[in-house]
Amino acid sequence: MIAGISVVILIFLFMIQRFGTHRVSYTFAPVLCVWFVLIGGIGFYNIIKHDKTVLKAINPMYIVEYFIRNKKDAWISLGGVVLCTTGAEALFADLGHFSVRAIQVSMCSMVYPALILAYTGQSSYLRQYPDEVSDAFYKSVPGPLYWPMFVVSILAAAIASQAMISGTFSIVHQSLSLGCFPPVKVVYTSANHEGQVYIPAINYILMLACIGVTAGFKSTVKIGNAYGTAVVFVMTLTSSLLVLVMIMIWKTNIFLIILYILTIGFVELLYLSSVLYKFTSGGYLPLAFSAVLMIIMYVWNDVYRRKYHYELDHKISPARLKEISANKNMSRIPGLAMFYSELVHGIPPIFEHYVSNVPALHSIIVFVSTKSLHINKVPPEERYFFRRVEPRELFAFRCVVRYGYKDVREVAFEETLVTRLKEFIQEEILLQNQMLSTIGNNAEKGTEPEGEIVERNNDVANAKQVEEEIMQQEIEQLQKEWEEAGIVHMIGESEVIAKKEANIMKRIVINHVYNLLKRNVRQREKVFDIPHKRMLKVGMTYQL
Template identity: 55%
Template sequence: MADKGDKETEITSDTEKKGPKQRKSSWGKLRHVDSLNLEAGRIFSSGKGLGSKMDWATTLSLAFQSIGIVYGDLGTSPLYTFAGIFPESIGHPDNLLGALSLILYCIILLPLVKYTLVFNANDNGEGGTFALYTLLCRHVRVSLVPNQQPEDRDLSNYKLETPSSQLKRVHYIRGKLESSEPVKIILLQVTLLGTSMVIRDGILTPSISGAYPLHFSSPSIHFKFHNQFGTDKVGFSFAPILTLWLLLLIGIGFYNFRAYGFGVLRAVNPYYIVHYFRRRGKDGWISLGGVVLSTTGTEAMFADLGHFSVRAIQLSFSFVVMPSILVAYCGQAAYLTEHPTDVMDTFYRSIPGPMYWPTFVIAVLASVIASQAMISGVFSIITQSLSLGCFPKVKVVHTSAKYEGQVYIPEINHSLMIACILVIVGFKTTENIGHAYGIAVVAVMIITTGMLALIMLIIWRTNIFSVILFCGFYGIVELVLIFTSVLSKFVQGGFLPIVFTAFMMGIMGIWHYVHHKRYDFELRNKVSSEYMTQLAKDPRINWVLGMGLLCSELVHGIPPIFPHFVSNIPSIHSVLVLLSLKKLPVSKISEEECFLFRHVEPREYRMFDCIVRYGYMDIIGTNEEFEHQLLERLKEFIRKEYLITDGEATEQTTDDGMGGIIPAPI
């Protein structure tokens, strides 16, 4: 029996403080409950993990790293945004103020305001389209693969429902979603669409940098850095360069203010946006595709959330990145008031003479680093989709023991590099690549808005009028205005994201379909309890010493492969564990909540059902580590089961080959 002084095995409920007879009587009332649910009910949250608070030193360290990882794309957008808005000429002088006003409000409303809300929809610290989907799956049964058995809902990081004024609305929406198979399929397809778009961004971002001859090798150089050092060390290596780049943006911006005046700051008045569209008409609407280039890399902030933390990303963006790029755009506008013909090469033309070559070198390095944001995001979301059965098996390398969300995938790394080179060779110019880039950026934003609206309605239970206001405003801005604008460039390069997305969705959709069908087959053909009873009494079966493991993804029942195994090898180990590796739509599960057990009848033959639950960002570890954890948890379960069911019986022990103590057959 376990030592009552041992904190790991001691049960701290009030019933344990009673005498043996009272304790057995109290537990006897629970014996009709499935032992998995009983075991899950004993779990206490450790309070650790992604949800725990970080100290300020760690947060500031992550914020500094995030500058080198997350903001390369967003920080280098001043290189080409004005050229994307005015591909020919500026025209009327007030057009410049209107374009600057659009840029300012686009940065404030999208990366700052909207993604402050989106960050709150993280799934235990993980971001990206799949994190939004899995967050929904944990509260609504919309997953195509069953994953909400009672023992799963007992996890500490599942939230229980509490009554509220919005509960009736939540139940209505949830019922509609759960009862409609087409809605479940559409929701998954939209998730795969957003994921495919982000993966495609991981190709186009390095490609824009590589379109210049000096940058052609940037994907290869960058991927080698990530391979050798990982996100942690790459962040510290690249952050000083990006910080210097952002300081240069501020310095050049203020230089242009001093040289050409502060008159462009009138652009904070949205009056200039209204007159901009009145004056330019259709050309003004088409120019929105260039305006959105000022927010490229915004989705990377959310996709890379697992590499850092919400607070670290918010600090680095609000106090370092956003002020830098706002000053840079205003400074370029001030320069263009005096040199409107330089719009195609505004940034380099606006650099003061002595600073040109140092700035040029830093700009080249910043362009190389710019690909890191989306590449890191691609690694994160592929890891998520891989664990949820939506992507072919690839090797995932965790590059940091301190921050487990930092991952590297060699096969994807090399595939992205090859795809970047093909895009550069095929499109040749940044203008055509930019047309393709705009569609993907806006498409991911639209998908994020739609999924966030569902989360606001069902999980957060936000006031319905606030949800309508949010969806109405961002729906008009992103879907009606910006997305229709970038679609106008479909022939000039916008077709690339559509083709690539269809290809990726095909791969991910087929893989998920096969995963679903396999699970469904095992569910429909699982072995009955009657078969196990007959098998235990069959004299032809040889019982050998040791412990045997039979793996499956079934939560309840024995997989159909078991009878086939026994018919060919009529031998069973003295201890048989039917092991189910259960992937849940949460990012991490504590070790205490990982292993759940039940006896398989007849009990005297020592057959156990074991569910190993883990999140999509958990590390299972080596075979030796896993076996050690399994044995320790199994022995702990047997001790507790013995205390519950046979507390008054004489304890007998036998060597089970595990070095532990188990009840002998009665």
């Protein structure tokens, strides 16, 4: 019955995720405050009522005596002791929206004192009733407070679960931005906080996994072992990465780093060895989940990089572009074509495939690449980076759209891109005019006759006028093509296969695992929300 009720609560918790955390998050702080006040108050009550001497347990010397007295059993018990910190560790899963000072104040003034009072209070209670160790938490609650404490406990557990779910969404979202996870739909649930996201596919996978674990284990012992293993691994990995930060970024004194490793590192490795002792009793679960996720992320990122390098090695040369531009059999049709590609430098090979089979090009061509940077936000004025594709008669541009991992993609993407393209054309002509002016000024400082200087200045002025007329014509043509003929979105639909001489492992990774992932993830046109009526897919096979 308990497992069934837990499954119902889990389903309800995952079903409300689509409404966004901000809808219910205003209740989180009051509930958690009540929770900490209650567990701290009840702990203080038990200390006063049953045994005040338990406060001596805060002395770390008792830890040493405990290990001397119990030896191996003391080491094994660390796997259970670590569960005392797992609930507090869950609090850190979704703290990215708060300042460092707010976290420090809340932990020191509320969380830590409440936890110390709660655990020492239960210890005091068990000094009087040692046989009730299996249910010490609820047994130590005074009678009138039992049901209020029961309700608040369920709410606090749901909020902690919510923090873990939100943290998972945030990690997957950032992994997507870095190209380390297959594309999935991301819904931004808050207009004020970019980090509050909802990922439907991940939400339902998590729900099924949690229901499966709850219904399969049907015991908090195995679930506790699994959760303890996950938490200690996270702590150990975090400390390992922190050492790298201390060495490479903070440039911390080497003796302080060694001291940190010998103290914090030693304690965490001791806990890790203890939880691994219970590997077969549920501890294997988080490692199995991690292995599956690592395989998915590794395969996707590995093939993603191989595709990029393939396009980079087979990009179209400037000479070939001149041939395409000069080809009299190549028709130019009205409209603006946006050709999407992962390639930042150069024209992708799929464009060559397109013009070889369809001898027609739109009047204006923009090769669009989106790239995520290793920063949280890119300023809007620095998001679009344009370059003209030579020859000029082709009327083609390269556009790299740069996003940070916390940036939200614009709703009016087409309009913004066209506006920024107009600004680029104006800036390009302005830069050329400045160069011409510099040439004219240098000529005046030389020893040339006055007549030649006047003639050169006239040539510079005429060149400026010609460039400004060309700029005006290009902007007018761009506006006309966009308003009258519209935009066509061309998506490169590349099929990836391994080369014939590839080894069996590479064939499995590319031909089977990657293609299986690709068939079951969100396609690029859905990511960019491209209308199907104005979308054209161009297929090509890449042999990696």
